[in-house]
Each structure stands twice: as C-alpha cells, then as structure tokens.
Amino acid sequence: QVQLVESGGGFVQDGGSLKLSCRTSGKIFRSNAAAWYRQRPGNQRELVAFITPAGKTDYGGAVKDRFTITSDNAKTTVWLQMNNLNPEDTAVYYCNGGGYLALDGTWYIGEHWGQGTQVTVAS
Numbered sequence: 001q002v003q004l005v006e007s008g009g010g011f012v013q014d015g016g017s018l019k020l021s022c023r024t025s026g027k028i029f030r031s032n033a034a035a036w037y038r039q040r041p042g043n044q045r046e047l048v049a050f051i052t053p054a055g056k057t058d059y060g061g062a063v064k065d066r067f068t069i070t071s072d073n074a075k076t077t078v079w080l081q082m083n084n085l086n087p088e089d090t091a092v093y094y095c096n097g098g099g100y101l102a103l104d105g106t107w108y109i110g111e112h113w114g115q116g117t118q119v120t121v122a123s
Contacts, residue, residue: 002028002112004095009117012085016121020080022095022114029053029075032110033099036069036080038091038119045094047109049080052101062088085121092116 008020022034035050049059049069057069068081078095094117098110 002026002097004028004097004112004114006093006095006114006117009093009119011120011122014086014121014123016085017081017083018085018119019082020093020095020117020119022078022080024076024097027075028097028110028112029071029078032097033101034069034071034078035096035099035110036078037094037096038089039094039116040088040091043091047107048093050096050099050101050107051078056101058101058107082119085119087121087123090119090121092118 005023012018033050033052036048037045038048039045047060051057051069051071066084071078095114096110097112100108
C-alpha cells in the first residue's frame, strides 16, 4: 500500500515562506511523478506542481516563479518550497503519487494521496 505523509504546513504572514515535505516509504516516486495539489476554501482541488522521475517540473500559473518542487536522489521525499506567499495561497496542500506526464504533454493525476497539510497565510 502506498503511503504519502506530508508535513511542513502552518501559519505564515503575507510575503513569508514555508517548505512542505512529502515522504513515501515505497518506490512510487521512482517510477511515477510526484505532485502537489491544493484545495482552497470553496474551490476544487488544483494542481500546484509536479516533478517526474527524470526531474522535469511544471507549475500551476498562480504559483510559477514563487514555488519550487524538488526531490531527493533516492526518490523518497518531495519538497515544495513556497516563497512570497499571499492569502490566496491559503489552502490544504496534498501530496499526490502515481501520476505521469505523457509524451504529448498531457498530465495524468495519480491515484495516491496524502492526508493533506494546512497552509494559512495571513494578510
């Protein structure tokens, strides 16, 4: 069974930074992409960023140039560095595993989810 465990959420002031972690004990990130999604109050879950096993990354438009997704060489941990946070970034952030990027550029969401971690940005 795939387990994804997030940590690092919290409360931060407008303009601040946080770093989220997602750790897996399995090999899911070696063969499939890892991604971060978020769900803001009253909104649907949206893609924040993903990273493929080869290291290719992509970001949602709202976070591009502010957030950075990385992984360790062992592909057991994925991080999301979030800089210049604003109140619109307030959300529950979820780690996702099992997704993949097709050759035509289509992103396919994975079926494995972490429990989520709350990020709150105060104005």
